[in-house]
Amino acid sequence: MEGFQMQPGFGQVQGPPPTTALDYLSTLDEIRINQKIDVAEVVTGIDMRNRYSVENAAGQQVLFCSEESGICQRMCCKEHRGFIVHVADVTGLEVLTLTREFKCCIFPCCADPTGRYALQVTAQGIKIGTIRQAQQCCPFPPKLTVESSTGQELFHMEGPTCVCHGPCCYADVPFNVYSSGGLNPVATISRTHAGFVQECLTKANNFRVVFLQGVDKSSKVLLFAATFLIDMMFFEHDK
Incomplete structure (x- = not known):
């Protein structure tokens, strides 16, 4: 994979002190994740590494994320590529690492369980889920x-x-979250419409995560992380 580098100026954001970034994230009832539009990708049509801003309901940026992946996999494997998403606080300190290994899925997932996609979530080297x-x-x-x-x-x-x-699908695309054995949603992860122009010209996606009830700190972090796997699996392909 290409070396990961923070984008100049991308870390100039408003948010909580870096030592409490994940604690602050866990206090929010709504999180917005907006993918940055890459002009080079729009002009050339070549998939660039994804970047995202993470905002609270008031629109204040509290975290930012940058993908690390190889250009060959981005061009040839598209949404099936392996990747690492680095989640950083306002100082550029990495607070979460999201890793999906590349798997060549030749067989249907029902016949080859090892081919299923999985995203590993770690914080400072410690596995969270x-x-x-x-x-x-x-x-x-x-x-x-x-x-x-x-x-x-x-x-x-x-x-x-x-x-x-x-561009013509204005409705949100919701993924409802249920506790193990539960019947009622405890959270919703939705892909939201980004506006006609952005939907027509780019592959940038926007998401909203809403926590409804009884979701603790570590669980909120995991559901936040799940958004990136949903984005790559279902919305990264060409529109």
């Missing part, structure tokens, strides 16, 4: 699970049967 594509023969509706650091299932997520997005 894993977001994993659920094993299912039919890919729709899409399902994912959220596991603790020990592999215990904490939540499961289910998206809509039709994951439609684009």
